[in-house]
Amino acid sequence: MSLLTVDDLSVVYDQGHGRAVEAVKRVGFTLEQGEFVGLVGESGSGKSTLGYALTRLSKPPARIAGGRILFDGSDIAALSIEQVRTQRQGGFAMVLQSGMNALNPVRTIRNHFMDVFAAHGHVPLGARAARAEELIAKVELPASVLASYPGELSGGMRQRVSIALALSLEPRMIVFDEPTTALDVLVQHAVMNTIRQLQATEKFTAILISHDLGVVLEATERVLVMHDGVIVEDAPSRRILSAPEHPYTRMLLSHYGDPRAAEVSVPGLSRRASGEVSVAAPTTTPSPRRAAREPIVVSNVSKVYPARRRGAAVRAVDDVSFTLEPGMSMALVGASGSGKSTIAKLVTGVERPTAGSIAFGDLRIDRLHGRRALKRLHADVQMVFQDPYAALNPLHTVEYILSRPIENFVELRGREVRMRVLELLETVGLTPAATFAGRLPHQLSGGQRQRVVIARALASDPQVIIADEPVSMLDMSLRAGVLALLEELRENRGVSMLYITHDLLSARLVTDRIMVLNKGVVVERGDTADVLQRPQDDYTVRLLDAVPNPARP
């Protein structure tokens, strides 16, 4: 008999007055004991809602509206809260995306284990310490971790601890909800490997919920693809890869590529080894406004953050030099803590270097003083932010957001400003512009918001754009569109671009030159295609290996 049978399950979000939004629509599937299954979908597909329903963690306004979930033959909807609690031992458990923040900061890791053991009493008193050590070893952490407080551990270590805590109850099924999404790229890879090994040795049934088809295909045997609350495809991983049936699955797959390949392409954007770019279907006619004329010259720059209460001073950037030539696009890649975002802050004048100089034309960025000087810099050097949900003031309309830099930097007033706003919206592909101009940010999708952010960066007609992970918060299917837009702007307007990312595939798609940073030091630089195809440094190789690639054997 199957371990889990989901039958015609619907989950709705109540919105009051009898209105409800159906997030999961009559879903049905079965899971065998010991299976490792992936659940893939983009934001809003209902995958997390389904995961919460399966583990009885749904909270109002979410509500199971119909169907049954049979776990080991009994309907979990019928369980009382106390029964749900006791069954966690030997039953079903969940590891959350923010699991690393679920630890109590004032209690040691050992205390966390002891709490679990005490609550269920399934481990005899004398054996508890040994059991805790055994569990922590399973997630590849040293036993010394048990004595530490959560604040003393890194994000990856804390996520491992929360996996070990889930394991401590020997559950038969664990739902992993985006367990590695909030972690650094390199750590992500290692934690995923641990989960895979654990599943193989402990033989629990696992469901891996993720937005990233690449990650899921690498780890699991079977994949459920979810779209708009419906499971559109349920097939073995190998078949998803070789013969995807549903168009949505095919669309998701088309957005993956190997940055090492001679020719890389995603829908709407492709790049060959020679560095030629082809942008499919440009949305505007080329109208070179103001090509970049000045280079940004960074010479021997270091940035040291003074020591906090505990620990030594942090050397975020160490003796970095580079030149961003006019019209060039350069990638700055590295894992978190590599100093890439600090360089962005230094180049935009937000922070000052500890040593070295940064020049934009004849403007010394490292010596800028006062708001007027900063404004002069920002007329030419603009920034695209990482998180489109945080970078737009929720109370201002798109028109207001875009008109401010126009009024501040360009000598336009009144209806000319409005004309320019509409023109900008058309440039970034938000048409009809007049309907978008009046909207508030929450009325736009993530991709549309990021286009507004890009439009704002363009408003002052800058020479240089610093893009700090501009697509990392977006769904896979939206990324290509935003990247194509950036590429097209560079082609048509001749702006230079500093593209900061940890994602080598996107770096390959939109940049000519690349600089790999590790702990503030440049470890490798050169032509993007060259470096990625023939990486010299071990760190670059590790970053390349961390790129999820479903096609990898």
Added chain:
Amino acid sequence: MTTTTDPVTPDPPVIEGRGNPLRVVARAIGTIWSEPKARFGVILLTAFILLALFAPLIAPYDPHDGSFPHSQDGSAAHLLGTTGVGQDVLSQLIWGARVSVSVALIAGLLATLVAIAVGLSWGYVRAFWGEAVGFIVNLFLVIPSLPLMIVIAAYLHSGGLAVIVLVVVVTGWAWGARVLRSQTQTLRSRDFVTAAKFSGESPSRIVFREIMPNMTSLIVASFFGAATAAILAEAGLEFLGLGDPNTVSWGTMLFWAQNSNVLLTGQWVQLFAPGFMIALFAVSMTFINFGVDGLSNPRLRERTAKR
């Protein structure tokens, strides 16, 4: 430039959904109105304001008129009785709303304005003089306000309404400034504030156009809190005889009632009625506060509007 005569530029298409100030205010009221508890508060507050505005029409007698029999109990002619000097209590209560309600609203508004000015600039600027401002705010927070009020009011013994407003504002702004400052500190590190700097905005514009609208609900809440504190402080000062005893307000009514020992004569209504009005006014403020959460959250606003 002669843009007006330029025939080439076509008119830009009309942008949908542009808000004008009047509609923003109407929407804010609508947001508060959609919460039943707040609706109750708004109705109560409106009643108080109408009572104050139309006092000459509503009140049966002149509140200063002492020609009635002294210390009467309630009767058809004098529903709440008369005072020790022969004035109609009901008329005094209605006329008293004028002074009490307006002092509460004006002092509350002024205290909130000071709190906004100090709290937002103090929270946004990361400079050493922030420490100095912090010291002053903390000073106002730790000084017990009632003794301070008494000292100031006694010192400026002219006793007019302006003095009472001034005293209430001086002693009432610090708490709001503190709250608004900590919220400003949270908001100033948001990406959209950094983005505004990249858009070339001036610091004052960042503070008042980007940050302040995001804390509307906090500001409104702090206004209602300040107004409540103001009406209590005003009544307190007048009860202690630090106001002008010849004005008619709920505080002076309490003062005179206490002076003529109404509890001993059994005319407890004279103490109870103004006290009840003050409490009711505070209740209306508290209930309106239930509805202000949606003000600076368009998402919340939309959800309540749909209901």
